Amino acid sequence: MITPERKIMTLDQAIAWHAALRNEHKTLAVTNGAFDLLHRGHVEYLNQTAKEADALLVAVNSDASVRQLKGPERPLINENDRAMLLASLQAVDAVVIFNGPKPLDVFSAIHPDVYVKGGDYTEDSLDREEYALLKSVGARFVFIPFVAGFSTTSIFRRLRDGGSAPTAGQSSCKAVLNNALDMIFCRRSVRRYQPRPVADEQIDAILQAAMAAPSAGAKDPWQFHVLKNDGLRADIAATLPYGRFLAQAPTGIVVCGDLRRAHGGELSYLIQDCSAACENILLAVSQLGLGACWLGVHPRQDRVDAIRRLLKQPAEIIPVAAIAIGWPAENPPKRSRYRDDAVYWER
Ligand SMILES: Cc1cc2nc3c(=O)[nH]c(=O)nc-3n(C[C@H](O)[C@H](O)[C@H](O)COP(=O)(O)O)c2cc1C
Structure with a gap:
């Protein structure tokens, strides 16, 4: 040997x-x-x-x-x-x-x-x-193809932030609960990415998670524009004063809502539904070992108009947020921004 x-x-x-x-x-x-x-x-x-x-x-x-x-x-x-x-x-x-x-x-x-x-x-x-x-x-x-569920980045986060491996087979209720909450605290905004592509299968899984979000009257008014085209991604990045780094991300998603489909045709429901989808995207991204950052679009009218134009959408389509996605080149630690003074126990 x-x-x-x-x-x-x-x-x-x-x-x-x-x-x-x-x-x-x-x-x-x-x-x-x-x-x-x-x-x-x-x-x-x-x-x-x-x-x-x-x-x-x-x-x-x-x-x-x-x-x-x-x-x-x-x-x-x-x-x-x-x-x-x-x-x-x-x-x-x-x-x-x-x-x-x-x-x-x-x-x-x-x-x-x-x-x-x-x-x-x-x-x-x-x-x-x-x-x-x-x-x-x-x-x-x-x-x-990838073997699902394995990445050094997610092991690294578990080691640094605490938390056990996803359990094989049956697990205690408490372990599942801890893992579930960990996934929320481990999600952080990631703004620097490796020059490595994100597979379509991963985008697909992320979009499955996005469309599992709650939606008023289950109207699902959302649209997801996956920014595979480098030129379009760079043009959208240029409209975002605090999101220029979207141009350096290997991919991104613009989350829009269609007013005609929103509950009661109301903008507020559209924004709430799309925001819930955005959070699901961020959580799914983090679970897959990827990194992402929410980039504010709505209610800044100049960004809404510019992105709608770039996506060639009619006036009823409201761009709500852009999300930069890629393999992380930084690893912000797990945290909660829990504040006692934000909590009112109405007993
Ligand atoms: C509506 C909204 C708009 C945001 N816009 C931006 C943005 O334009 N650029 C950016 O770098 N981060 C943006 N963020 C991310 C926040 O800065 C980030 O979530 C916050 O600092 C908390 O950090 P964490 O995500 O790591 O927990 C936005 C987040 C939300 C919810």
């Missing part, structure tokens, strides 16, 4: 190892990532990745590279330890630590037969430089 230490290679060693593989007519799959605090989602992903070729090389971000991408509180585990954990997995044949935000040196020195990435990416959303380089060396692209 090859020891984990021997699987951890410099780039030069990996080039020689790959040449030997080629001589034996064996294929190579490559994937890359931070793999900070290795969890079951990572392991299942790597097991799937290994099936794509005869051998698997993992390019792992150096500590400086993780800090650059995910903020100053990361990584939790240093690069040598992350490499050692990866190299100890049966699925992994070689590990190379790379500097900088992208493993371009690794790809240009080692031409993989297959390039594997998580299912939040597509060929269109891969970094353009990485994509062009891999395409030019003839790599096949494979995207492996």
Whole structure:
């Protein structure tokens, strides 16, 4: 058996190892990532990745590279330890630590037969430089879907803020209640994001949560405009004096209401319904390990008019709020802003 230490290679060693593989007519799959605090989602992903070729090389971000991408509180585990954990997995044949935000040196020195990435990416959303380089060396692209419910960011938050893992199978009523409330206190506004796309499946789950919100007379007057188009997102960001950072978020949602559908045709019900949907979006985002920030639109008439125009909507459609969404590059801690003087016990 090859020891984990021997699987951890410099780039030069990996080039020689790959040449030997080629001589034996064996294929190579490559994937890359931070793999900070290795969890079951990572392991299942790597097991799937290994099936794509005869051998698997993992390019792992150096500590400086993780800090650059995910903020100053990361990584939790240093690069040598992350490499050692990866190299100890049966699925992994070689590990190379790379500097900088992208493993371009690794790809240009080692031409993989297959390039594997998580299912939040597509060929269109891969970094353009990485994509062009891999395409030019003839790599096949494979995207492996997420294992639901696992993310280092959510484990990190649980460790820092307290709280246990979501229970497997049956759990006590108290644990469920604590977890449920934790989810509320852990939601914080996140205004800095990693340059990493948000998968359509995640947006879909977020919108399912949005439309589970309460609504007066169950009229559901809402509309959700998902800002996938970079140009439109930047134009909307430019209308928001305190939301310019929406342009740097990989995605966002504008929540609008249709006055014709609102309970009694009343604006106040429309705003209340859409606000409840906004809160559901924020909670869902946080639970998925993503980050978001509510950006005020209504009742500022200039923002309402500008966004309605950009979305090409008629006068009956009221933009209520924009929400910037992405993978967090900052992690504000759990908190409650509980105030005794806001509470009146009417006994
Ligand atoms: C109606 C509304 C409008 C908001 N508008 C903005 C905004 O334009 N820009 C921004 O950065 N945050 C905005 N926020 C987020 C608040 O600043 C944030 O929720 C508040 O500071 C509490 O922090 P927390 O969300 O981290 O708990 C808005 C929140 C609400 C509810």
